[in-house]
Amino acid sequence: MDENMLCTKTHEYILDKGENYEVGITDYAINQLGDIVFVELPEVDTEFSKNEVFATIESVKAASEIYMPVSGKVIEVNEEIVNSPELLNDENYAEKWFVKIESNADQVEFADLMEYSDYKEEIE
Amino acid sequence: MTKQTFLHDRHIELGAKMVDFAGWDMPVQYTSIIEEHKTVRESVGLFDVSHMGELIVQGKDALPFLQKLVPQDIKKLVNSKAVYCQLPNKDGGLIDDLIIYKMEENKYLIIANASRVDEDLNWITRNSLGFDVKIINESHNYSLLALQGPKACDLIRSLGIIELPPFFSIKRGVLFNINLWISRTGYTGEDGIEIMVYNDYAEYLWDKLLEAGKTYGIKPIGLGARDTLRLEASLPLYGNDLDTETTPVEAGLAWSVAKDKTEDYNGKERIMDQIKNGTDKKIVGFKMLDRGIARHGYEVFKDGEKVGIVTSGGISPTRGDNIGMAYVQLKSKNLDNFPVGSTIQIMIREKLHDAEIVKRPFVVKRNKG
Numbered sequence: 001m002d003e004n005m006l007c008t009k010t011h012e013y014i015l016d017k018g019e020n021y022e023v024g025i026t027d028y029a030i031n032q033l034g035d036i037v038f039v040e041l042p043e044v045d046t047e048f049s050k051n052e053v054f055a056t057i058e059s060v061k062a063a064s065e066i067y068m069p070v071s072g073k074v075i076e077v078n079e080e081i082v083n084s085p086e087l088l089n090d091e092n093y094a095e096k097w098f099v100k101i102e103s104n105a106d107q108v109e110f111a112d113l114m115e116y117s118d119y120k121e122e123i124e
Numbered sequence: 125m126t127k128q129t130f131l132h133d134r135h136i137e138l139g140a141k142m143v144d145f146a147g148w149d150m151p152v153q154y155t156s157i158i159e160e161h162k163t164v165r166e167s168v169g170l171f172d173v174s175h176m177g178e179l180i181v182q183g184k185d186a187l188p189f190l191q192k193l194v195p196q197d198i199k200k201l202v203n204s205k206a207v208y209c210q211l212p213n214k215d216g217g218l219i220d221d222l223i224i225y226k227m228e229e230n231k232y233l234i235i236a237n238a239s240r241v242d243e244d245l246n247w248i249t250r251n252s253l254g255f256d257v258k259i260i261n262e263s264h265n266y267s268l269l270a271l272q273g274p275k276a277c278d279l280i281r282s283l284g285i286i287e288l289p290p291f292f293s294i295k296r297g298v299l300f301n302i303n304l305w306i307s308r309t310g311y312t313g314e315d316g317i318e319i320m321v322y323n324d325y326a327e328y329l330w331d332k333l334l335e336a337g338k339t340y341g342i343k344p345i346g347l348g349a350r351d352t353l354r355l356e357a358s359l360p361l362y363g364n365d366l367d368t369e370t371t372p373v374e375a376g377l378a379w380s381v382a383k384d385k386t387e388d389y390n391g392k393e394r395i396m397d398q399i400k401n402g403t404d405k406k407i408v409g410f411k412m413l414d415r416g417i418a419r420h421g422y423e424v425f426k427d428g429e430k431v432g433i434v435t436s437g438g439i440s441p442t443r444g445d446n447i448g449m450a451y452v453q454l455k456s457k458n459l460d461n462f463p464v465g466s467t468i469q470i471m472i473r474e475k476l477h478d479a480e481i482v483k484r485p486f487v488v489k490r491n492k493g
Binding site: 032034035037038056058060061062063089 | 141152153156157158348351352415416417419438439473
C-alpha cells in the first residue's frame with residue numbers, strides 16, 4: 001500500500017494523486033473480509049459528502065458499506081473490480097481503488113484521517 | 125467468556141480467522157471460503173464441529189420417552205442406525221433439529237446444535253417427569269470431527285477401516301490406535317463421515333488425519349464453507365431456517381415426520397393437521413437472476429406485495445450463481461402460487477432484484493454412500 005495514503009477508522013483510504021484522489025479500502029480490510037464476491041460502485045458524477053455510503057461490497061459471509069473519507073464528486077469508477085470482484089483478493093492485482101474523486105474538501109474534513117503509519121499501529 | 129474446542133490451538137496455528145459462533149470461538153476460514161468449499165466438493169475436507177452437543181438418553185423408558193419428544197418413529201430405529209428429526213414444542217414449532225442414534229437397547233445418542241444444547245436439555249428434562257430415564261450431557265467429554273468429500277471414505281479405508289458404516293449408521297472403530305465412533309453422516313451433501321472421540325485424543329487425531337490426507341488433497345475447512353456447502357445441499361440451519369415459530373411441515377421436512385406413528389408426541393396435533401390439510405406457509409428455494417446476493421432476513425415480494433422472508437442466502441461456489449431459501453405466504457393452503465420457474469423479488473438495499481423459484485437441493489447430493 002502507498003505510504004502517502006490517509007485512512008479512516010472504518011478502513012477506507014484516500015490517496016492524493018495531484019489532479020484528483022483515489023478512494024478504496026485498505027488491504028487489512030480486504031483481508032478481514034475474505035473472498036469478495038460483489039462490488040457495487042456509484043455512477044460517475046455522483047456527489048457525496050464526507051462519511052456518506054458510496055459503495056457496497058459483499059464477501060461470502062456478509063455485506064459491508066463503504067464510506068467516503070471526504071466530500072467529493074466521482075469522476076471515474078473501477079469497472080474491473082465490479083466485473084471481477086475476486087481481483088480484490090488477488091495479491092498481484094495493483095488497481096484496487098474503487099473510485100477517483102474530485103474534492104474541494106478543506107483541512108477540517110481531513111483532520112480525522114490517519115497517516116498510514118498510524119493506521120498500521122491502530123490495526124495491530 | 126467464549127468457549128474453545130480442544131482443537132483451538134490447531135486453528136490458531138493454521139492461521140484461521142476466528143469468530144464467535146453460538147458462544148464458541150470457531151474458525152470461519154483458514155485460507156478462503158470458496159477454496160475450502162471447492163476442496164470438499166472435489167476431494168476431502170476436515171472440520172472441527174466439536175461445538176455441537178452430545179446428549180445421551182438411557183434407561184428403561186428411553187424409547188417411550190423419545191417417542192414423546194420427536195415426530196420420527198424411534199421404535200423403527202434399530203441398533204447402530206441414526207435418524208434426522210426435530211424437537212417440537214407443544215405447538216409444533218421447533219426447539220431444535222437433531223440426529224438421534226440408537227447405540228444399543230435403551231441407549232440413544234442425540235447430536236444437537238451448539239446454540240440450542242441448553243434449551244434442548246431444559247426441554248428434554250422438563251418432559252422426563254414420570255419416565256425412567258437418565259439424560260446425560262456428554263458435550264464436554266467429546267470432540268467431533270467431520271471428514272467430508274468424495275475422497276473422505278477412501279482416506280478412511282486407507283487407514284484400515286475397510287467396512288464403513290452405511291449411510292446414517294454409526295459404528296465403533298480404531299484409527300491410529302484411538303478408539304472412536306464413526307458415523308456416515310455430515311452437513312455438506314457429500315459422502316463422508318463424522319468422528320466422535322474423547323477430547324484427549326482430538327488434537328492427535330486431527331494432526332494424523334491432515335497428514336494422512338495429504339495425498340488426497342485434504343484441507344481444514346471452516347464454518348464459512350460449512351455454511352455455503354449446507355446451503356447448496358439445502359440442509360436447514362437452526363436459527364436461520366428453523367425456529368420456534370416454524371413447524372417441520374412448513375420447513376419442508378415432512379419427509380422426516382412419521383405419518384403412521386401411533387404414539388402421541390409434542391406438537392403432533394398441529395403437525396399432523398398440516399400434513400393432512402396443508403399449510404399456507406412454505407419454504408422455497410430460489411436463484412437470483414442478477415448479481416444480487418440475498419441474505420437472512422431480506423424481504424420477499426411478488427407482484428409488488430410483501431410475501432415472505434429470506435432465511436438463508438448467499439453465493440453458490442459450485443453453481444456460480446447466487447441462491448437462497450425463503451418462507452413465503454401462499455394465497456391459501458391448497459393454492460401454491462410459487463411453483464418452480466415462477467419469479468419473485470428480493471429486496472436488497474432498498475431495490476428489488478428478480479429471483480426464480482428452483483428445485484431444492486441446489487446441487488446434486490452425493491452422500492448416499
